[in-house]
Amino acid sequence: MSYRGSEFYDNESNFEKYMLRRQWQENANDTLEKPVISQLLGDISDQHILDLGCGDAGYGAELLDKGCSTYVGIEGSRNMFEAASSSLAAYSNGTVVHTMIEDYTYPPDAYDLVLSRLAIHYLQDIEHVFRCIHQTLKPSGRVIFSVEHPVITSTLQPSGTRTNWVVDHYFNEGYREQQWLGGTVHKYHRTVEAYFRAMQKAGFIVEQLRESKPVRENFTNDETYERRLRIPLFLFLVGRKNA
Numbered sequence: 001m002s003y004r005g006s007e008f009y010d011n012e013s014n015f016e017k018y019m020l021r022r023q024w025q026e027n028a029n030d031t032l033e034k035p036v037i038s039q040l041l042g043d044i045s046d047q048h049i050l051d052l053g054c055g056d057a058g059y060g061a062e063l064l065d066k067g068c069s070t071y072v073g074i075e076g077s078r079n080m081f082e083a084a085s086s087s088l089a090a091y092s093n094g095t096v097v098h099t100m101i102e103d104y105t106y107p108p109d110a111y112d113l114v115l116s117r118l119a120i121h122y123l124q125d126i127e128h129v130f131r132c133i134h135q136t137l138k139p140s141g142r143v144i145f146s147v148e149h150p151v152i153t154s155t156l157q158p159s160g161t162r163t164n165w166v167v168d169h170y171f172n173e174g175y176r177e178q179q180w181l182g183g184t185v186h187k188y189h190r191t192v193e194a195y196f197r198a199m200q201k202a203g204f205i206v207e208q209l210r211e212s213k214p215v216r217e218n219f220t221n222d223e224t225y226e227r228r229l230r231i232p233l234f235l236f237l238v239g240r241k242n243a
C-alpha cells in the first residue's frame with residue numbers, strides 16, 4: 001500500500017496545529033532549514049521555478065518578490081492548496097496546481113530550478129520523481145531539496161522536545177509512521193547514500209550535500225542553539241542537469 005503524504009494536512013486539526021507550529025519563534029524550519037535553502041538558491045532572478053510540495057506557498061511569494069520570473073507550486077493537500085492560492089493571489093506570475101507530485105505532468109525543458117522543501121520524504125518512489133524532475137529542467141538547471149534527515153526518519157518517534165535520540169534500523173529503508181501533532185504521518189525512510197545514488201541514477205551531477213548545522217546568529221536563545229547542536233534534523237542535496 002502506498003500512502004499519500006499530503007493526507008495528513010487535510011485533517012483540519014492537523015492542518016491548524018501545523019500552521020501554528022510554523023509560527024513558533026525559533027521553529028526548526030526558520031532557524032535550520034530555510035537559511036540553508038536560501039544559501040543554496042543564491043540569486044534566483046529571472047528563473048522559472050517549480051516547487052514540489054509547496055505547502056502554503058509563503059516561500060513562493062518571497063521568491064517572486066525577489067525577482068524570479070515565474071513560480072509554480074505543486075501541492076496535494078486541498079487545505080494547503082487553498083492557502084497557497086491565497087498567498088499567490090496578488091501575483092500574475094505565480095500559480096499553484098492541486099495535484100500529487102507523482103501525478104503532475106512535467107513539461108520538458110521548462111524550469112531553471114526545481115525546489116522541494118521537506119516533501120520528498122513523503123514519496124515512496126523517488127527514482128521516478130527524480131527522472132521527472134530531470135526531464136522538466138532546462139539544460140544546466142538545478143534541483144535543490146531538503147528532507148528530514150535520515151538519522152531522524154530511520155527511527156521516527158513522537159514529536160515533542162526530545163532529550164535523547166536513538167538511531168536504529170538505519171539500513172532498513174521504507175515506510176515509517178509517526179504520531180505528530182495528534183495525527184499519524186506516513187513517511188519513507190532512505191539512507192543518505194540512497195538519496196545521493198537516486199539523483200545520480202536520474203542523470204544529475206550532485207553538486208552539494210548539506211546538513212542543517214546550526215548557526216548561532218539564527219537563534220535568540222542559547223538553550224535552543226545548544227540543543228540543535230546535538231543531532232542533524234535536515235539533509236539537503238543539490239543536483240545539476242548537464243549542459
Ligand SMILES: C[S@@+](CC[C@H](N)C(=O)[O-])C[C@H]1O[C@@H](n2cnc3c(N)ncnc32)[C@H](O)[C@@H]1O
Nearest residue numbers: 005006053054055076077080100101117119122
Ligand atoms: C512539511 S510540508 C512543507 C511545505 C513547504 N514546502 C514548506 O517548507 O513550508 C510538506 C508539504 O508537502 C505536501 N505533500 C506531501 N506529499 C505530497 C505529494 N505526494 N504530492 C503533493 N504534495 C505533497 C504536503 O501536503 C505538505 O503541504
